[in-house]
Amino acid sequence: MVKSLDDKIFNSVVYVILGLCGLAAILPILYVVAVSITPFGEVLRNGGFILFPREITFTAYRTLLTESNIPKAFQITVLITVIGTAVNLILTALMAYPLSRKNLPARNFFLMMIVFTLLFSGGIIPTYLVVKSLGLLDSIWAMILPNAVWSFNVLIMKSFFEGLPEELFESARMDGAKEFRILLQIVTPLSVPVLLTVGLFYLVGHWNEFFQAIFYVTDRTLYPLQVVVREILMQSQQPLENAENMMPTQTMQMASVMIASLPVIVIYPFLQKHFTKGMLLGSIKG
Amino acid sequence: MEADHSLTPPPRIGPTPKMKLQTMLRAIWSFRAFYIMLLPGVIYFIIFRYFPMYGVIIAFKNFAILEGITGSSWVNPWYKHFQDFYQSPYFGQLLSNTLLISVYKLVWGTLPPILLALLLNECRVRWLKSIVQTLTYMPHFLSWVIIFGILLTLFSQNGGLINRWIVEAGGTSIPFLTSTDYFRSILVGSEVWQNLGWGAIIYLAAMAGIDPTLYEAAKVDGASRLRMIWHITLPGIRSIIILLFILKLGHLLDAGFDQIYILYNIQVYPVADILDTWVYRTGLQQLNFSLASAVGLFKSIIGLILVLGANRMAKKWGEGIW
Numbered sequence: 001m002v003k004s005l006d007d008k009i010f011n012s013v014v015y016v017i018l019g020l021c022g023l024a025a026i027l028p029i030l031y032v033v034a035v036s037i038t039p040f041g042e043v044l045r046n047g048g049f050i051l052f053p054r055e056i057t058f059t060a061y062r063t064l065l066t067e068s069n070i071p072k073a074f075q076i077t078v079l080i081t082v083i084g085t086a087v088n089l090i091l092t093a094l095m096a097y098p099l100s101r102k103n104l105p106a107r108n109f110f111l112m113m114i115v116f117t118l119l120f121s122g123g124i125i126p127t128y129l130v131v132k133s134l135g136l137l138d139s140i141w142a143m144i145l146p147n148a149v150w151s152f153n154v155l156i157m158k159s160f161f162e163g164l165p166e167e168l169f170e171s172a173r174m175d176g177a178k179e180f181r182i183l184l185q186i187v188t189p190l191s192v193p194v195l196l197t198v199g200l201f202y203l204v205g206h207w208n209e210f211f212q213a214i215f216y217v218t219d220r221t222l223y224p225l226q227v228v229v230r231e232i233l234m235q236s237q238q239p240l241e242n243a244e245n246m247m248p249t250q251t252m253q254m255a256s257v258m259i260a261s262l263p264v265i266v267i268y269p270f271l272q273k274h275f276t277k278g279m280l281l282g283s284i285k286g
Numbered sequence: 287m288e289a290d291h292s293l294t295p296p297p298r299i300g301p302t303p304k305m306k307l308q309t310m311l312r313a314i315w316s317f318r319a320f321y322i323m324l325l326p327g328v329i330y331f332i333i334f335r336y337f338p339m340y341g342v343i344i345a346f347k348n349f350a351i352l353e354g355i356t357g358s359s360w361v362n363p364w365y366k367h368f369q370d371f372y373q374s375p376y377f378g379q380l381l382s383n384t385l386l387i388s389v390y391k392l393v394w395g396t397l398p399p400i401l402l403a404l405l406l407n408e409c410r411v412r413w414l415k416s417i418v419q420t421l422t423y424m425p426h427f428l429s430w431v432i433i434f435g436i437l438l439t440l441f442s443q444n445g446g447l448i449n450r451w452i453v454e455a456g457g458t459s460i461p462f463l464t465s466t467d468y469f470r471s472i473l474v475g476s477e478v479w480q481n482l483g484w485g486a487i488i489y490l491a492a493m494a495g496i497d498p499t500l501y502e503a504a505k506v507d508g509a510s511r512l513r514m515i516w517h518i519t520l521p522g523i524r525s526i527i528i529l530l531f532i533l534k535l536g537h538l539l540d541a542g543f544d545q546i547y548i549l550y551n552i553q554v555y556p557v558a559d560i561l562d563t564w565v566y567r568t569g570l571q572q573l574n575f576s577l578a579s580a581v582g583l584f585k586s587i588i589g590l591i592l593v594l595g596a597n598r599m600a601k602k603w604g605e606g607i608w
Contacts, residue, residue, distance in 0.1 A: 031436075101320060122335075124565055126338035260431065265424065
């Protein structure tokens with residue numbers, strides 16, 4: 001097919017702008033990487049702008065991993081992420097499966113109960129009082145239980161379950177299978193895509209956990225990664241007297257940013273399609 | 287096995303109320319496994335979602351920790367905390383900050399993703415398209431703490447890249463992150479950066495649903511690509527644009543607590559303090575629980591009205607949320 005000149009110009013403009021969008025998304029992250037592994041003398045020499053450092057040092061990472069709260073915080077975050085995601089998925093699936101049964105008595109009541117929490121909430125303070133009165137303050141459960149079920153994820157999973165072929169359930173019931181077994185052995189294997197999608201959203205949520213820690217945890221040994229990284233970042237907010245001190249601080253800060261974001265950045269490209277699917281599933285509902 | 291309730295034989299004689307009750311109970315009994323499954327989740331919702339809604343009555347009390355929610359005395363008049371807030375200098379500032387930041391984000395959060403979706407939709411080189419998608423979706427998964435870190439290296443007054451350039455060029459450094467002049471732009475800009483690609487997904491999906499024969503017909507008529515965008519693509523996603531816009535209107539009071547709390551500092555409170563951040567500071571830092579709950583409740587109620595109104599409007603456009 002012969003392309004007209006107009007078409008060529010149009011295409012080039014599209015590609016250039018798209019390329020710029022891609023660069024705008026990735027350059028800041030690459031810059032953070034570069035700063036975190038470049039000796040600060042080199043940073044200074046280049047007027048601060050380095051993308052491909054000639055010299056590489058991992059001192060900042062070594063210092064962070066041996067002399068700061070980062071390793072402890074990393075453990076806490078991993079713990080919250082693993083336990084939290086497991087709790088999330090189990091509770092969400094246990095709610096979504098019964099609600100996907102259209103003939104369940106009082107189904108609408110339970111659905112309303114879930115949907116209403118999307119529209120109205122008691123707010124930060126009353127929730128804090130509940131967490132406090134349960135004695136959960138200053139425990140990792142304070143960062144897991146208050147958000148154990150996201151209403152939206154129940155709705156996403158429920159609509160996926162509704163799409164499973166009814167005959168499967170019928171024949172399993174004929175064979176005398178109990179509902180728990182049906183959920184575990186028939187529904188779960190067929191629902192891997194939605195479990196993965198919903199699970200990933202929960203997982204990223206836990207990895208990025210910040211606010212429940214700020215709200216409910218004062219014990220510094222329980223701080224998750226994001227809270228500790230923010231503390232490290234806040235240290236430079238006060239102006240420093242000599243520029244000599246500033247550079248290592250910045251290197252250190254960027255190294256901590258990298259440690260906190262690397263797992264997400266690394267797994268994301270491989271799981272992108274599941275995230276995207278979740279976004280679309282969610283927006284069909286919403 | 288538990289009998290499917292549809293299989294229970296219908297009562298022969300005209301149903302008496304007692305028998306009706308019996309059939310109902312039997313039906314419920316036959317679903318007992320489902321109710322057991324629902325139980326943990328329902329308990330969760332009652333404790334962590336509905337107890338706080340009850341706890342909100344402290345907005346009408348003088349809450350004292352030791353006396354608890356029920357033990358604390360009612361304020362007189364019942365709307366005292368609301369009145370205090372209304373008459374305080376914060377009211378106007380918080381409300382206008384919340385609305386302004388929200389509206390900026392609404393406008394800037396709508397147009398760029400549509401443009402990106404249009405470009406991706408026009409992109410005929412598959413690898414370029416998928417690389418750009420992967421790259422632009424990624425910031426969505428970075429936490430605000432991480433983005434705060436990125437903003438610091440780029441914009442902070444001491445050591446930020448931009449300011450080093452400015453100083454090198456002979457200018458004076460600009461306090462982007464701590465000045466009331468720039469802070470809202472930083473908020474909106476970082477939000478756009480985070481959600482540009484993610485926001486485009488849904489428009490892109492809507493574009494994929496447009497009937498390809500329309501484009502073929504237009505091509506036969508000799509329409510240019512730009513004309514096709516204008517006359518086919520955009521009208522094709524018009525309803526989804528309007529729908530999303532309306533739904534976002536429903537969240538006008540959610541100006542982004544997470545982002546603002548992590549990025550702001552005391553110098554920029556005059557332009558950045560919103561209802562949520564104020565509630566947090568007043569309640570959990572200054573321990574003024576009742577006043578903070580009152581403001582939180584005020585926000586929740588207006589928010590509820592906005593969401594319901596938005597949904598009603600959206601339904602008029604053919605698709606509601608529920």
